[in-house]
Amino acid sequence: MTGISDILRWIEDVYGGVLVYSGRRDDCLCEKKFTGGLEEGLVVDTLAYYDRENKEIIICECNLSESIRYFRIRGDAIKTYILYVLTHEFCHHLLDVAKLSIDRSGVLKIDEPFCEFLALNAIATGSIHFLNFVLKLNIDTESHKRFLPYISMLPRPPPYKYFRELFARAYALGLRIDRIYLCLLSKVAKLPVESPDPNILVRLLYITTLSGEHNFIKMENLPTLRNVGVARVWICGCSKKTTF
Numbered sequence: 001m002t003g004i005s006d007i008l009r010w011i012e013d014v015y016g017g018v019l020v021y022s023g024r025r026d027d028c029l030c031e032k033k034f035t036g037g038l039e040e041g042l043v044v045d046t047l048a049y050y051d052r053e054n055k056e057i058i059i060c061e062c063n064l065s066e067s068i069r070y071f072r073i074r075g076d077a078i079k080t081y082i083l084y085v086l087t088h089e090f091c092h093h094l095l096d097v098a099k100l101s102i103d104r105s106g107v108l109k110i111d112e113p114f115c116e117f118l119a120l121n122a123i124a125t126g127s128i129h130f131l132n133f134v135l136k137l138n139i140d141t142e143s144h145k146r147f148l149p150y151i152s153m154l155p156r157p158p159p160y161k162y163f164r165e166l167f168a169r170a171y172a173l174g175l176r177i178d179r180i181y182l183c184l185l186s187k188v189a190k191l192p193v194e195s196p197d198p199n200i201l202v203r204l205l206y207i208t209t210l211s212g213e214h215n216f217i218k219m220e221n222l223p224t225l226r227n228v229g230v231a232r233v234w235i236c237g238c239s240k241k242t243t244f
Contacts, residue, residue, distance in 0.1 A: 004061055007082050008233055014083065014138050019057070019090060022232045030060035030236055034067050041155035042067065044116070047085050050092035052101070057089040059235045071154055077147040080123065083139070084151055086233065087119035087128070093231045094118075094130055100181070102189055107158045107198050110188045114181050116156075116163035117170075121177075124148055131178050133225040158198050165202050169209045183208045 008021040034046045047064045050057055064085065067073075073081050092115055095101045101111055122128045126141040152164075170177050187204050197203070 002078075004059070004064070004082070004235065007079055008059070008086075008235075010079065011083055011086055012233075015090075015135070016138060018135060018228070018230060019086065020230050020232050022056075022234050025058075025234045025236065028058050028234065028236045030058075030063055032063075034060075034063035034070075041157050041161075042071070043157065043160060044085055044088045045112070048089050050089045050096070052092075052096050055093060055096070055229070055231060057086065057093070057231055057233045059086075059233065061235050076143070077150070080144045080147040081151060083144070084119050084123060087122050088115045090231060091115040091118040091128070091130070094128075094133060094225065094228065097228050098131060098225050100185060102185060104188060104193065106194055107200055108188055108191060108194065109159050110181075110184055110201060112160050113162035113166055113201065114177070116160055117166045117177060120148060120152060120163065121167075131225050133228060159201050162201050162205070165205055169205060173209055175209060180205070180208065 005021070012019055012021050028051075030046070030049075032046050034040075034043075046060065047067055048057055048059045064082070068078060068081065092101070092111060095111055095115070104110065118128060118130060122137060123139070124141065124145045126137050126139060128135045128137070155161075166177065166180065169175060170180065184201070184204055187208070188201075191200070
């Protein structure tokens with residue numbers, strides 16, 4: 001039997017100390033309960049969330065373990081699944097440090113599909129690459145990426161599910177994901193706080209990539225990530241310890 005603490009210590013080694021497991025806390029709670037179902041699907045930020053003020057990642061253990069049970073994730077795939085969740089939240093940390101986050105709700109949460117893309121791509125390639133930041137993950141990619149097709153096919157609501165369109169456009173056209181993100185970020189910033197169109201991000205993605213706007217962003221004009229620092233990882237104190 002493996003506990004979540006053991007897996008988080010393993011992930012700490014995977015990240016070479018950039019992510020640090022710091023234990024359990026009683027002063028942080030999970031605001032939303034994971035219920036599963038086709039309407040909700042996989043919403044990573046109910047399993048863990050990034051605390052922008054303290055630059056910390058909080059694991060909602062009860063939600064995480066329930067999602068593992070609901071999606072029938074077994075054996076070695078559990079480590080890959082939790083690594084994916086933590087990497088998604090670490091990518092929120094990167095966007096925050098780069099000052100490239102935007103406060104939008106609903107389908108305009110542009111950070112979400114990009115963090116999904118970066119997290120899944122990191123496990124497939126063994127490294128996180130965004131702007132000038134490159135982090136080599138200490139993992140055997142072959143043993144972990146075999147679980148990625150299943151994790152990728154899990155149902156997700158908008159805007160999380162739009163990572164698939166990002167993969168399609170980035171690989172089909174050979175585009176850099178950070179350039180696409182910067183183009184879309186400038187467009188979303190001009191939209192109303194909420195949009196009634198659930199597919200607005202996909203529409204903007206196709207407009208941006210087909211128009212070639214990303215080509216006007218020169219490499220020397222890309223933002224630079226400095227002082228990424230260490231992101232601490234805590235387990236919320238709202239549930240008892242879980243073993244897998």
